[in-house]
Amino acid sequence: MDDLTLPTAITNFITATNDADSEQFVAQFAPDAFLDDWGNVYRGPAEIAKWNQTDNIGKESQFALQDFTQDDAKTWTVHLSLTGKGFNGVSPFRMTIKNDLLASVEILPD
Numbered sequence: 001m002d003d004l005t006l007p008t009a010i011t012n013f014i015t016a017t018n019d020a021d022s023e024q025f026v027a028q029f030a031p032d033a034f035l036d037d038w039g040n041v042y043r044g045p046a047e048i049a050k051w052n053q054t055d056n057i058g059k060e061s062q063f064a065l066q067d068f069t070q071d072d073a074k075t076w077t078v079h080l081s082l083t084g085k086g087f088n089g090v091s092p093f094r095m096t097i098k099n100d101l102l103a104s105v106e107i108l109p110d
Contacts, residue, residue, distance in 0.1 A: 004070050007097045010078060013105070014063045022049065022057050030101040037107045059086035066090055074098065077108075 009028045016025035026049045029035075035042045035051055042051040052058065061084035068078040071094070078093045094106040 004068070006065075006068060006076065006078070007100070009097055009100060009102045010068075010076060010095050013095070013102065014065060014080070017056055017061055017063050020057050020060070022052055025052055025057060028102050029105075030098050030103050033101070033103050033105075035105045035107075038109060055086055060084040061086060074103075 012024065012028045016022075016028065026045050029045060029048055031045065033044070033048065035048050037051065037055060040051075042048050055061075061082055064081040064083075066079040066081050068076055070076050075094060075096045078095060079090055080093055081090045082088060089110070091110055092108045094104075094108060095102055096104045
């Protein structure tokens with residue numbers, strides 16, 4: 001990793017998942033945010049909360065930061081190692097920040 005610092009919303013996304021704190025997890029997203037999990041798109045806090053229960057904290061996911069790059073002023077690609085009762089492995093997440101919250105999270109095929 002270089003000397004860049006990840007935005008708080010991204011570090012909170014990781015910490016909330018690892019702490020199984022669903023309320024804090026959803027709070028990291030802007031009201032009009034979306035989460036794209038390999039083409040399945042979840043829009044707004046209610047849908048993102050459902051995804052969180054079926055595919056993230058509900059699967060006891062744990063994230064370990066591998067590395068990251070800043071793609072532009074508002075977008076980061078974060079490589080996370082995932083373990084739990086769902087997907088296990090390293091996956092890239094493209095995250096866009098708006099007003100200090102996550103505007104979008106795209107989970108990309110590796």
